[in-house]
Amino acid sequence: MDIHELKAYFFNACAFLHIEINEIQPDIYHLVFPKKLHHVFKEEQMNITFLKEHQHLASFITTESYVLQKIAHVVTQQPKGMSHAFLPFSLQEVKQRARQLFSPDCTITFQQENTITQRYLVLWFKFTLKGFKVEESLRAFKYNLATGDISFLPFDLQELFSRVTESKKALPTIENIEEINEKMMKKATKSGASFVKEKTSEVEQELEKEIKRIHDYYDLLQLEDAFAETASTVETREEREESLKSERYLLIEQQKIKYTFHEEDLTIEPVEMVVLTEEIEYCEMTVSNSFGTHHFTLSGDMENPFICSLTKRKDGPFTLISDGRILLQEKARVCTECLQTFDYTQMKLCAVCDTSVCHSCAKRSSLTQAALCSKHATSCQGCRQQVATNEIQECGSCRDPYCRSCLSGELCELCFDLY
Numbered sequence: 517m518d519i520h521e522l523k524a525y526f527f528n529a530c531a532f533l534h535i536e537i538n539e540i541q542p543d544i545y546h547l548v549f550p551k552k553l554h555h556v557f558k559e560e561q562m563n564i565t566f567l568k569e570h571q572h573l574a575s576f577i578t579t580e581s582y583v584l585q586k587i588a589h590v591v592t593q594q595p596k597g598m599s600h601a602f603l604p605f606s607l608q609e610v611k612q613r614a615r616q617l618f619s620p621d622c623t624i625t626f627q628q629e630n631t632i633t634q635r636y637l638v639l640w641f642k643f644t645l646k647g648f649k650v651e652e653s654l655r656a657f658k659y660n661l662a663t664g665d666i667s668f669l670p671f672d673l674q675e676l677f678s679r680v681t682e683s684k685k686a687l688p689t690i691e692n693i694e695e696i697n698e699k700m701m702k703k704a705t706k707s708g709a710s711f712v713k714e715k716t717s718e719v720e721q722e723l724e725k726e727i728k729r730i731h732d733y734y735d736l737l738q739l740e741d742a743f744a745e746t747a748s749t750v751e752t753r754e755e756r757e758e759s760l761k762s763e764r765y766l767l768i769e770q771q772k773i774k775y776t777f778h779e780e781d782l783t784i785e786p787v788e789m790v791v792l793t794e795e796i797e798y799c800e801m802t803v804s805n806s807f808g809t810h811h812f813t814l815s816g817d818m819e820n821p822f823i824c825s826l827t828k829r830k831d832g833p834f835t836l837i838s839d840g841r842i843l844l845q846e847k848a849r850v851c852t853e854c855l856q857t858f859d860y861t862q863m864k865l866c867a868v869c870d871t872s873v874c875h876s877c878a879k880r881s882s883l884t885q886a887a888l889c890s891k892h893a894t895s896c897q898g899c900r901q902q903v904a905t906n907e908i909q910e911c912g913s914c915r916d917p918y919c920r921s922c923l924s925g926e927l928c929e930l931c932f933d934l935y
């Protein structure tokens with residue numbers, strides 16, 4: 517176990533045993549044992565640390581330390597009395613966040629609220645894997661009492677315990693509890709293989725280091741041999757080389773065996789069972805502004821479903837644009853001609869005044885192909901083509917507007933011909 521895993525395991529086990537944990541200074545934790553554990557630890561409280569450099573300040577916790585061993589043992593000795601936990605997934609926060617995520621031009625309403633109740637049997641297992649070192653972990657599975665589906669519990673214990681409350685409702689009677697237990701045990705056992713694999717791959721780096729050390733050592737030996745001025749014959753030199761080679765190979769194989777965990781060294785024990793009632797609130801949400809309306813389904817156990825259709829960002833503030841899409845407000849532009857909103861990639865800037873106009877409102881100069889707003893598009897008296905107002909010149913004689921390709925010098929064709 518690395519320090520993070522050790523910490524997570526330790527804190528999870530503490531959560532199980534209702535041992536209070538407070539970080540009193542960086543990396544020093546104060547534990548308060550519940551009354552029923554006073555006789556086990558012979559103390560009511562204790563300071564602990566996971567850092568060796570703090571061991572003069574608090575009990576230093578390692579996988580071998582007395583405190584951890586004790587806690588790990590007590591976890592498996594827990595009375596298996598079942599409790600009933602209640603886990604609500606309220607919409608309140610989700611709704612509040614939803615409101616904050618839309619710009620003030622949007623009106624938000626919620627309708628059709630309802631609640632779906634799911635009941636589970638949750639069983640925690642302690643996984644203990646004994647190899648060249650001991651790996652321990654607490655893992656939980658939940659069994660849906662209505663559908664029979666078994667899934668991982670998505671929370672770690674600390675998080676779950678901080679969110680659940682003791683249900684006031686009576687514990688439901690579960691008829692086939694033995695059978696369910698058996699199914700969950702099977703599921704846990706099945707996941708054992710992946711647990712062993714996971715742990716083996718976690719120590720892979722350590723193994724690689726060991727192998728490298730062996731290679732370095734034998735590389736050095738061979739190098740020394742090559743430079744040694746012994747009067748050894750070719751035969752003995754070859755023999756020695758051969759034996760070094762097989763020694764090297766043997767050592768590496770031994771290390772590989774040492775660093776591999778085996779499924780038969782894994783024990784899985786059920787440690788705690790809880791009936792969990794989840795209440796998930798659902799509602800429909802309507803967002804509307806002067807350009808359109810959009811509907812969403814929200815639930816208390818989900819992230820907000822809003823996403824900018826252009827940038828895929830989820831942080832808002834969002835707005836609705838005229839084609840019904842959700843967009844980050846900063847990416848939305850109003851067309852000064854039709855007053856509809858678009859995403860900025862659909863906009864053109866007038867080459868004369870720089871205002872935004874949408875694709876369909878934008879006009880084009882036949883001379884330069886530049887986009888124009890309607891104020892700055894005009895037509896040439898000669899060729900009748902659409903051009904920008906700044907591409908037009910008055911004829912020096914008749915004062916009519918012409919584009920530069922229709923003027924000969926200062927004059928339009930008609931006036932030119934007259935002179």
Ligand SMILES: [Zn+2]
Nearest residue numbers: 851854874877
């Ligand atoms: Zn427009």
Ligand SMILES: [Zn+2]
Nearest residue numbers: 866869889892
């Ligand atoms: Zn313009």
Ligand SMILES: [Zn+2]
Nearest residue numbers: 896899919922
């Ligand atoms: Zn012209």
Ligand SMILES: [Zn+2]
Nearest residue numbers: 911914928931
């Ligand atoms: Zn003219």
